[in-house]
Amino acid sequence: xxxxxxxxxxxxxxxxxxxxxxxxxxxxxxxxxxxxxxxxxxxxxxxxxxxxxxxxxxxxxxxxxxxxxxxxxxxxxxxxxxxxxxxxxxxxxxxxxxxxxxxxxxxxxxxxxxxxxxxxxxxxxxxxxxxxxxxxxxxxxxxxxxxxxxxxxxxxxxxxxxxxxxxxxxxxxxxxxxxxxxxxxxxxxxxxxxxxxxxxxxxxxxxxxxxxxxxxxxxxxxxxxxxxxxxxxxxxxxxxxxxxxxxxxxxxxxxxxxxxxxxxxxxxxxxxxxxxxxxxxxxxxxxxxxxxxxxxxxxxxxxxxxxxxxxxxxxxxxxxxxxxxxxxxxxxxxxxxxxxxxxxxxxxxxxxxxxxxxxxxxxxxxxxxxxxxxxxxxxxxx
Numbered sequence: 001x002x003x004x005x006x007x008x009x010x011x012x013x014x015x016x017x018x019x020x021x022x023x024x025x026x027x028x029x030x031x032x033x034x035x036x037x038x039x040x041x042x043x044x045x046x047x048x049x050x051x052x053x054x055x056x057x058x059x060x061x062x063x064x065x066x067x068x069x070x071x072x073x074x075x076x077x078x079x080x081x082x083x084x085x086x087x088x089x090x091x092x093x094x095x096x097x098x099x100x101x102x103x104x105x106x107x108x109x110x111x112x113x114x115x116x117x118x119x120x121x122x123x124x125x126x127x128x129x130x131x132x133x134x135x136x137x138x139x140x141x142x143x144x145x146x147x148x149x150x151x152x153x154x155x156x157x158x159x160x161x162x163x164x165x166x167x168x169x170x171x172x173x174x175x176x177x178x179x180x181x182x183x184x185x186x187x188x189x190x191x192x193x194x195x196x197x198x199x200x201x202x203x204x205x206x207x208x209x210x211x212x213x214x215x216x217x218x219x220x221x222x223x224x225x226x227x228x229x230x231x232x233x234x235x236x237x238x239x240x241x242x243x244x245x246x247x248x249x250x251x252x253x254x255x256x257x258x259x260x261x262x263x264x265x266x267x268x269x270x271x272x273x274x275x276x277x278x279x280x281x282x283x284x285x286x287x288x289x290x291x292x293x294x295x296x297x298x299x300x301x302x303x304x305x306x307x308x309x310x311x312x313x314x315x316x317x318x319x320x321x322x323x324x325x326x327x328x329x330x331x332x333x334x335x336x337x338x339x340x341x342x343x344x345x346x347x348x349x350x351x352x353x354x355x356x357x358x359x360x361x362x363x364x365x366x367x368x369x370x371x372x373x374x375x376x377x378x379x380x381x382x
Contacts, residue, residue: 029376031164033321038155040328041369044335045147048346049140052358053366054147058085060369061154067373069157081153085146092145096138097130103350105131137350158372163315169300181231188227192220250302257299264292320375327371334365 038061045057062082069075097112112127165177196216206212271285338359339346345359 028160028163028315029158029324029372030167030315030317030321031159031161032167033317033324034159034372035155035164036325037328037369037372038151038158040325040330040332041154042148042151043332044366045144045151047335047339048362049144050346050348050356050359051140051143052356053346053362054140054143056358056363056366057369058147058150060366061150063370064373064376065154065157068376068378072160074161075157078150078153078157081149081156084153085149088149089139089142089146092138092142093135096134098126100125100128101131101134101137103131103134103137105133105351107132107353109135132353133350136353140350167315169303177235189220189224192223196220254299254302257295258303259299261292261294261296261299264288264295266292268292320377323375324372327368327375331366331369334368335362338362338365 041057041061045054048054062078065078069078109130109132111129114128115126117124117126193216196219197212200206200212200216268285268287268289268291271288335346338361342359342362345357346362348354348356
């Protein structure tokens with residue numbers, strides 16, 4: 001700076017307010033890394049029924065979401081998934097109490113009036129004796145499903161759906177567009193309802209009740225229809241749906257590789273997850289999964305020739321993405337390995353009743369899922 005010259009003032013927003021911070025190129029984490037991290041936590045949750053480990057997985061996912069989510073509309077979905085998980089847990093417990101459970105038990109909590117059922121409904125009962133063993137078994141099952149929902153909600157809250165669509169291979173572009181449009185429709189619908197209810201309150205009209213809902217519904221549907229028409233016009237102007245000429249042999253090879261790869265992935269995943277990953281399933285599960293992944297990747301690459309497109313400023317897969325994705329994969333691998341030599345700690349029996357214990361090194365491995373809270377950038381900079 002030349003002597004005698006004052007420094008230029010910092011740019012400020014309207015009325016002297018600080019301008020909003022924007023994301024620097026390359027700072028954000030790849031959307032696929034968030035999904036790999038969340039699926040790793042979900043895989044770990046599917047390997048255990050220990051309520052303490054499941055609660056720890058839920059706490060890890062919740063902490064990362066609280067530390068790294070943004071103010072975008074999709075970031076608010078975590079609370080919805082959390083409430084859905086609580087509802088699933090409550091419904092599972094209710095079914096165990098009302099409809100009974102196949103788990104035998106000797107510790108009776110209470111007895112409900114039993115409704116007699118016809119002979120063709122053998123094995124089903126309404127009411128009767130409710131045991132502590134059946135309630136504990138239902139609690140473990142419900143906790144596992146609720147944790148899976150929480151992990152999916154964490155991925156929805158942290159991964160930008162538009163950036164995820166940019167990263168999809170060309171063969172899945174049409175399906176990805178449909179999914180992203182469906183995911184973004186609900187937040188816009190909720191925002192329209194809130195805006196119209198606020199307008200009614202400002203005009204001194206009631207915004208509650210069936211009558212108000214019916215009067216708000218028509219403008220909401222009209223706005224959704226207008227957005228759909230505008231979206232269709234924008235997609236048509238950008239050449240959406242146009243495909244390149246591909247030889248019939250390439251199309252057949254693409255279909256065979258993609259379908260065969262997906263079947264191999266399903267069979268391999270079932271072999272790894274079924275029966276605790278031991279026995280015959282462990283023998284064919286991993287090879288089938290690897291072969292299926294290779295075939296599916298080859299099919300998707302061939303299918304990309306049908307939908308040639310370019311990417312403007314593609315998202316890089318940098319060191320942060322490797323740390324985020326690797327932490328989720330490490331948690332999944334650790335819990336899968338733990339089932340081989342410590343099955344009782346990860347899947348404690350409901351009969352006889354025993355206090356749940358927290359296995360130390362599986363719990364320490366679950367804490368690896370907290371790496372994104374440090375490695376990923378803060379939400380304000382994404």
